[in-house]
Amino acid sequence: MTRVLVIGCGNRARGDDGLAWHALSQLGAGPLRENVRLLLQQQLTPELADRVRRAARVIFVDASAQDPPGRIRCRRLCPADCGAATLTHDLTPSALLSLTRTVYGRCPEAFAVSVGGADFGFSEALSPQVRNSLPDLLRCIRRRLDLPAPPACKNPQK
Amino acid sequence: MGRRIAIEPVTRIEGHGTITIQLDDQGRVSDARFHVTQFRGFEKFCEGRPYYEMPALVERICGICPVSHSLASAKACDAILGVRVPQAAQKLRSMLNCGEFIASHALSFFYLSAPDLLLGMDSPPAQRNLLGLAAANPAVVKSGIALRKTGQGIIEAFAGKRIHPAWVVPGGVNAGLTAAKRDKILSDLPAAKTITLEALADFKTRLAGFQEEIASFANFPTLFVGLVNPEGDLALSDGTLRIIDHQGNILADNVDPVNYPKFIGEAVEPFSYLKSPFYIPLGYPDGIYRVGPAARLNVCNNCGTPLADQELDEFRSLGSGPLASSFYNHYARLIEILYCIETIEALMADPEILDPHVRAQAEPNFGEGLGCVEAPRGTLLHHYRVDSNGLITWVNLIVATGHNNLAMNRGVRQVAERFIQGDDIPEGALNRLEAVIRAFDPCLSCSTHALGRMPLRVRLLNADGSLLRDLRRE
Numbered sequence: 001m002t003r004v005l006v007i008g009c010g011n012r013a014r015g016d017d018g019l020a021w022h023a024l025s026q027l028g029a030g031p032l033r034e035n036v037r038l039l040l041q042q043q044l045t046p047e048l049a050d051r052v053r054r055a056a057r058v059i060f061v062d063a064s065a066q067d068p069p070g071r072i073r074c075r076r077l078c079p080a081d082c083g084a085a086t087l088t089h090d091l092t093p094s095a096l097l098s099l100t101r102t103v104y105g106r107c108p109e110a111f112a113v114s115v116g117g118a119d120f121g122f123s124e125a126l127s128p129q130v131r132n133s134l135p136d137l138l139r140c141i142r143r144r145l146d147l148p149a150p151p152a153c154k155n156p157q158k
Numbered sequence: 159m160g161r162r163i164a165i166e167p168v169t170r171i172e173g174h175g176t177i178t179i180q181l182d183d184q185g186r187v188s189d190a191r192f193h194v195t196q197f198r199g200f201e202k203f204c205e206g207r208p209y210y211e212m213p214a215l216v217e218r219i220c221g222i223c224p225v226s227h228s229l230a231s232a233k234a235c236d237a238i239l240g241v242r243v244p245q246a247a248q249k250l251r252s253m254l255n256c257g258e259f260i261a262s263h264a265l266s267f268f269y270l271s272a273p274d275l276l277l278g279m280d281s282p283p284a285q286r287n288l289l290g291l292a293a294a295n296p297a298v299v300k301s302g303i304a305l306r307k308t309g310q311g312i313i314e315a316f317a318g319k320r321i322h323p324a325w326v327v328p329g330g331v332n333a334g335l336t337a338a339k340r341d342k343i344l345s346d347l348p349a350a351k352t353i354t355l356e357a358l359a360d361f362k363t364r365l366a367g368f369q370e371e372i373a374s375f376a377n378f379p380t381l382f383v384g385l386v387n388p389e390g391d392l393a394l395s396d397g398t399l400r401i402i403d404h405q406g407n408i409l410a411d412n413v414d415p416v417n418y419p420k421f422i423g424e425a426v427e428p429f430s431y432l433k434s435p436f437y438i439p440l441g442y443p444d445g446i447y448r449v450g451p452a453a454r455l456n457v458c459n460n461c462g463t464p465l466a467d468q469e470l471d472e473f474r475s476l477g478s479g480p481l482a483s484s485f486y487n488h489y490a491r492l493i494e495i496l497y498c499i500e501t502i503e504a505l506m507a508d509p510e511i512l513d514p515h516v517r518a519q520a521e522p523n524f525g526e527g528l529g530c531v532e533a534p535r536g537t538l539l540h541h542y543r544v545d546s547n548g549l550i551t552w553v554n555l556i557v558a559t560g561h562n563n564l565a566m567n568r569g570v571r572q573v574a575e576r577f578i579q580g581d582d583i584p585e586g587a588l589n590r591l592e593a594v595i596r597a598f599d600p601c602l603s604c605s606t607h608a609l610g611r612m613p614l615r616v617r618l619l620n621a622d623g624s625l626l627r628d629l630r631r632e
Contacts, residue, residue, distance in 0.1 A: 042221075102293050
């Protein structure tokens with residue numbers, strides 16, 4: 001089983017939305033434990049549930065359009081219904097966790113690590129604020145990689 | 159005073175659209191339209207690009223069926239080069255297209271339409287989505303995820319990545335298949351076949367519960383168009399066009415796709431960015447026709463693979479000729495998934511597929527090229543002209559969703575007439591207005607050349623054109 005799955009989400013052709021592509025490529029260039037997997041996605045899709053259910057911990061990395069440019073946030077995620085009638089083939093991290101728990105009866109521990117973006121225009125470069133936040137972002141992700149393995153979370157209804 | 163209803167945006171489809179329903183003075187439906195409100199513009203901004211960029215450029219039209227666009231584009235470029243694509247490459251292209259059919263049809267059936275089909279058209283909208291379906295029937299969602307992963311895995315094995323691969327090129331493909339990848343693809347197929355057969359068995363037991371939808375989801379006579387092979391059987395990647403009428407009479411057969419302008423005209427309407435193609439001999443709008451899964455099964459003699467042909471026999475037993483209701487597209491998608499799995503199995507048994515010679519090289523020899531394939535949603539045409547330097551001077555794209563535009567509009571009206579009386583629209587009626595469109599699995603991003611999914615807006619208008627109700631789903 002992959003113990004830790006890091007899912008980077010975003011579009012590298014849209015400026016700071018490509019944050020995760022830059023972060024995960026730097027993360028992958030350094031030493032990583034054998035049971036850590038990095039996955040880059042333009043969006044979260046339902047079929048990712050099959051990958052997520054195999055992990056003990058999932059770390060979602062994304063840019064935030066809501067936070068001030070360069071601000072790093074890390075929060076623990078719980079499965080949550082999005083309740084959207086439009087739900088089709090892209091999901092929020094919490095909805096993906098919810099789908100995973102509902103379909104497979106288990107859900108990993110999960111974190112969302114984000115950086116507030118400044119520029120989401122057509123560019124493959126990060127804004128200075130986001131680029132300067134990368135070292136702290138990587139430290140934040142690595143700390144979550146090194147946390148003790150959590151117990152598997154089972155859905156008691158399954 | 160008449161009134162008008164509008165649904166905006168339409169949900170669980172690819173792109174943005176609006177439905178407008180016009181009521182007369184008695185509150186009866188007098189007209190209904192499906193407006194496609196996004197615009198892409200690929201036909202224009204491809205002008206000036208070198209021909210060899212086109213397969214990679216145009217596959218950005220869509221994240222669901224990029225393979226179809228790259229294949230049609232590469233075939234148009236093959237014609238510009240005047241090359242004969244190596245046999246191995248033709249077979250690899252065919253299997254890639256089959257992989258996309260599996261992934262796309264699985265998405266349409268399990269993610270987008272199964273909430274309606276398994277939870278019911280009148281089930282609470284808050285539950286009528288993938289998560290609601292997962293709570294009610296996790297096994298079905300698990301099957302859908304597995305089937306879609308299989309299709310995407312096939313694309314990745316052949317082309318290097320699941321979305322927007324740059325593997326199909328003018329003259330062939332840019333790398334051959336290895337035995338290890340062949341074996342990996344083959345190892346995933348038995349489970350995919352089991353899932354598909356189980357889904358088919360289950361769907362057939364549910365058909366009786368959808369008689370109202372079968373009767374009203376674009377259930378009217380039209381022509382049907384699709385590609386067939388030299389035996390008249392289902393063809394997805396290479397073939398000639400066959401056009402039949404609603405009784406199954408063949409109106410045109412063995413039509414080389416390069417001759418499409420003799421048969422297919424293109425009209426535009428001021429209420430939509432989507433073109434309205436029509437069959438020229440019958441004129442506009444009488445030349446209404448349909449493409450896509452059910453149309454293909456109506457048009458072909460046989461599928462040409464054993465299990466799919468068994469299922470086709472049962473499919474056809476539902477009527478005495480071509481099946482007119484577009485509700486049957488759901489059924490046809492499952493049969494086509496089965497066909498694609500069997501086709502890949504058969505082609506994989508051919509040692510030629512491991513031939514490393516997979517690309518023919520040439521400079522442009524002709525100023526014009528046409529590429530035609532069946533995409534998951536229907537027949538796809540890419541038509542290019544180039545200058546003496548191989549730069550694109552003109553592009554015409556006729557995409558499956560466009561072919562179906564007239565039928566989708568008439569289908570919306572048929573559902574509105576059946577399920578709407580006055581301006582009190584029950585939630586189930588609203589959902590059916592969306593579901594008739596969903597049955598076509600339209601891809602508006604493909605066909606209008608906007609980013610985004612297709613959330614629905616229904617607008618209800620008075621006879622004088624003033625807005626009575628405006629219902630939105632985001």
